[in-house]
Amino acid sequence: MKKLKRSARLVEMTQYLLFRPHVLIPLTTFADQYNSAKSSISEDLAIIKEVFEDEGLGELQTLAGAAGGVRFTPKMTKAASLRLVEGLCAQLQQTERVLPGGFLYMTDLLGQPSIIQDLGKTFATAFADEDVDVVMTVETKGIPLAYATASFMNLPVVLVRRDAKVTEGSAVSINYVSGSNKRIQTMSLAKRALKEESRVLIIDDFMRVGGTVRGMIDLLQEFNATVKGIGVFVESTEAEERLVDNYVSLARMTAVDPKTKQVGVFPGNYFDEKEG
Amino acid sequence: MKKLKRSARLVEMTQYLLFRPHVLIPLTTFADQYNSAKSSISEDLAIIKEVFEDEGLGELQTLAGAAGGVRFTPKMTKAASLRLVEGLCAQLQQTERVLPGGFLYMTDLLGQPSIIQDLGKTFATAFADEDVDVVMTVETKGIPLAYATASFMNLPVVLVRRDAKVTEGSAVSINYVSGSNKRIQTMSLAKRALKEESRVLIIDDFMRVGGTVRGMIDLLQEFNATVKGIGVFVESTEAEERLVDNYVSLARMTAVDPKTKQVGVFPGNYFDEKEG
Numbered sequence: 001m002k003k004l005k006r007s008a009r010l011v012e013m014t015q016y017l018l019f020r021p022h023v024l025i026p027l028t029t030f031a032d033q034y035n036s037a038k039s040s041i042s043e044d045l046a047i048i049k050e051v052f053e054d055e056g057l058g059e060l061q062t063l064a065g066a067a068g069g070v071r072f073t074p075k076m077t078k079a080a081s082l083r084l085v086e087g088l089c090a091q092l093q094q095t096e097r098v099l100p101g102g103f104l105y106m107t108d109l110l111g112q113p114s115i116i117q118d119l120g121k122t123f124a125t126a127f128a129d130e131d132v133d134v135v136m137t138v139e140t141k142g143i144p145l146a147y148a149t150a151s152f153m154n155l156p157v158v159l160v161r162r163d164a165k166v167t168e169g170s171a172v173s174i175n176y177v178s179g180s181n182k183r184i185q186t187m188s189l190a191k192r193a194l195k196e197e198s199r200v201l202i203i204d205d206f207m208r209v210g211g212t213v214r215g216m217i218d219l220l221q222e223f224n225a226t227v228k229g230i231g232v233f234v235e236s237t238e239a240e241e242r243l244v245d246n247y248v249s250l251a252r253m254t255a256v257d258p259k260t261k262q263v264g265v266f267p268g269n270y271f272d273e274k275e276g
Numbered sequence: 277m278k279k280l281k282r283s284a285r286l287v288e289m290t291q292y293l294l295f296r297p298h299v300l301i302p303l304t305t306f307a308d309q310y311n312s313a314k315s316s317i318s319e320d321l322a323i324i325k326e327v328f329e330d331e332g333l334g335e336l337q338t339l340a341g342a343a344g345g346v347r348f349t350p351k352m353t354k355a356a357s358l359r360l361v362e363g364l365c366a367q368l369q370q371t372e373r374v375l376p377g378g379f380l381y382m383t384d385l386l387g388q389p390s391i392i393q394d395l396g397k398t399f400a401t402a403f404a405d406e407d408v409d410v411v412m413t414v415e416t417k418g419i420p421l422a423y424a425t426a427s428f429m430n431l432p433v434v435l436v437r438r439d440a441k442v443t444e445g446s447a448v449s450i451n452y453v454s455g456s457n458k459r460i461q462t463m464s465l466a467k468r469a470l471k472e473e474s475r476v477l478i479i480d481d482f483m484r485v486g487g488t489v490r491g492m493i494d495l496l497q498e499f500n501a502t503v504k505g506i507g508v509f510v511e512s513t514e515a516e517e518r519l520v521d522n523y524v525s526l527a528r529m530t531a532v533d534p535k536t537k538q539v540g541v542f543p544g545n546y547f548d549e550k551e552g
Contacts, residue, residue: 055288112432
């Protein structure tokens with residue numbers, strides 16, 4: 001058993017906590033690991049807690065008692081998330097991103113792991129108080145966002161496929177109407193991928209009318225699951241009516257002007273002022 | 277400007293470095309940020325370096341001189357990677373995972389962000405010495421692995437699609453023969469997704485004959501790109517001949533016995549003893 005100085009212990013404990021979000025760690029784990037008194041460990045944790053809070057990294061909660069310990073909940077301050085999103089909005093408004101059909105090229109931004117991490121941390125903060133069992137998304141572009149969100153919430157990811165793949169065994173499939181082009185499409189989820197009565201957080205990269213998210217909600221009914229939250233990176237404000245209520249969006253885009261290729265992209269409803 | 281004690285500074289610097297892999301950080305950044313002498317910062321870094329190395333978290337490299345600074349390279353020791361992979365192999369051998377067609381259900385394991393993170397860190401370690409610009413994968417199941425690998429290497433991810441999507445603009449498509457079922461399939465990559473002459477690391481979840489990876493290699497030729505490495509999570513040892521050489525596999529599975537549903541899963545070539 002190693003005996004560490006406070007300085008080395010602080011480095012070790014910091015990395016240990018950062019890599020184990022939402023896990024309750026008994027103080028005895030640290031005390032045994034570092035061959036230190038619990039009182040020293042408590043002092044270490046007070047230092048770490050203060051820095052984490054000053055830096056807006058998240059909360060370090062200490063639970064007293066026999067079943068007690070310390071738990072790290074990663075958070076991102078709304079101000080930091082807004083800075084990130086405003087930077088992304090400025091980039092997304094560039095007219096060279098406008099593609100035929102009024103779509104917006106954003107694959108390059110979603111290909112940056114550091115951006116994905118911070119967007120995931122923002123979703124994890126937005127839904128931190130919900131009691132969630134799994135994060136769900138549909139292939140393809142929402143996958144990195146869903147994994148980033150799930151990693152900060154210490155949850156597994158469940159992936160809905162656009163067709164039933166042979167490598168996943170028996171599956172439940174539903175048809176749904178894609179809101180944008182009114183085509184009937186299929187999505188399916190392997191039976192063994194989701195326990196009955198799971199509490200689910202849905203994450204996706206883009207929402208126009210909400211047909212895809214609506215499809216996921218309908219699919220979840222087949223598993224008697226409950227939707228505890230919906231988060232989308234960009235919503236289009238083009239649609240007059242949506243098939244989904246109560247979602248969190250991080251950015252909003254207006255309709256693209258097909259002639260001038262002008263498009264407006266603004267922070268989403270997550271940043272709206274709540275009425276007191 | 278804040279003036280921090282050493283204890284708080286160590287916590288801050290630890291988290292700062294962990295979140296910025298492969299980035300060269302000048303010592304003046306820390307000195308200015310914490311209003312401390314460079315000599316104190318150097319002492320802090322020596323403590324952090326020792327803990328990171330003892331814990332097998334990675335290397336902290338200090339570069340002297342005017343353009344100098346400190347750089348954190350996340351690594352996972354081969355012993356730690358082997359422990360992880362052996363645990364996964366034991367789970368993958370369960371006969372209830374065998375699906376019709378000799379496939380193996382592994383979606384649940386690949387849905388655990390903590391497993392994905394450690395597999396990504398293993399790939400990042402395996403290819404740490406290669407000069408790579410981007411990590412590439414093909415949809416769908418390799419995506420989380422590719423992002424995890426890329427995040428530890430501080431690189432962007434490029435995603436090859438199974439069909440050209442309207443939301444990505446003009447694309448280069450190729451046909452390739454899927455090794456397993458000899459069907460002709462299509463994959464495509466948006467033109468603006470990859471710069472000419474990029475150096476690419478290919479990551480995927482599964483390889484049997486290697487048709488999909490071979491397809492990615494052929495596609496890369498259209499971009500005058502160079503393949504600097506290929507990493508697959510599980511390779512099947514069933515194929516007599518492969519379309520790909522020089523890849524790193526983390527696990528190997530034997531052919532599935534269709535009657536008994538027995539399958540063997542073992543650590544991959546990354547763990548083979550190299551001949552001296």
